[in-house]
Amino acid sequence: MGSSLLKGGIPLEYTSIAVELIVGYFALLILTKVLGKTQITQISAFDFISALILGELVGNSLYDDKISVFQVLTAILIWGALIFVTEFFTQKSRKFRHLMEGTPDIVINKGIINYNVLKKNHLDLNQLQHLLRAKDIFSVKECEYALLESNGTLSVIKKPLYDQVQRQDLSLPLKKATLPLSLIMDGEILYDNLKIAGEDDQWLQAEINRHGFTSSEDVLFAEWTENEPLFVQGYE
Template sequence: MEFVRIIVELVVGYFALFLLTKLLGKTQITQLTPFDFISALVLGELVGNALYDENIGISKIIFAVTAWGLLIYTTEVATQKSRKYRSVLEGTPSIIIYKGKIDYNLLKKCRLDLNQLQQLLRGKDIFSIRECEYAILEANGSLSVIKKSQYSAVTPTDLNLPTQPQTLPLALILDGEIEHDNLRIVNWDAKRLETEVRITGAHGIKDVLYAEWKEGEDLYVQKYESGS
């Protein structure tokens, strides 16, 4: 009887979840915000926990799934009809790179550090921050970018130009701290880095939010006040 109870509750839970996801639409998967992610986890847990609790019957499973589904549905309706509720429940996009400059204050507000920003940019085939004109952190945590015009998709082959080997840009300063591993790769020392930083107008390492080396180009430096 125990196995029969489990299989019956499993089938009922399966169809309840199937119907509920159909009613709620595709946002549970395709536009997964943090709130959507948590709601999906809770929804699955309601059914999963019920399968192993003998005191919870089919009626309680259906009731729990229906009640949670109504809450989520009400939330979806509220976000569709009210911009105020939408920004509170789903969040709003944040322009964390504006006209090629990192907005450091907004970066901190979004709980995002420079290493995470670099990872997101690499996911968009941007290996150097200097290539990015705008970067928008979407409400679901993804990054949308616009490259600077000189780094657009036109290739040297399109223009019958000779090609050059690609080089990997390396961050030498993050949050006012030297990245010593990268410094060794480019065969620089702290004194050389300090000199190069001062050439750009910064007072010293601690004044620099981000500094990037790229072979054949000047050191790219952004001071903290540049993105504010």
């Protein structure tokens, strides 16, 4: 069966798709302006889901002949109104804001990794290290406090010893840059990193014992840095 044609010879379904795209584009543009910049710059889990649904409302309607432009526009307006009302109440009520947006969690407190907070947020040590490196912290022992924000980003405060100071301002000699290596994570020895560090099992076991642990299984995290003591932390 052939497609229905308009007077200009353009298939009717193509015209319908074009109209729905144009209407959806301007509706989403206006909705984004009304909701504000937080939908993009400080996106939370709820904001992420709402953005997906808005996209699906427009995308699915393009290939469904039974859905008209007005139905698409109505769906967008209703969903946008729900989001707007939600944002309104999150600004007015702290309890509602906590329920919808969550609150930051302290994953590193006074230089100590909070293992229970990591588990609560389904965050492993590899992910924590990745977030720290994004903040120019390549060693856990450089961090005094780390807060996991509700949008998944990490806010950090460095230990005073590791605050960024221009060495040329203090006329200090340049120090060789070293890359910290994780030797133990979640009780497991990372033998590849141990080999890179130029150490062996006996040395690592001696260091673990020196910190009061009997086995690597008792250690949550251990980090090696050249010419510095081994950083070791247990689960508690």
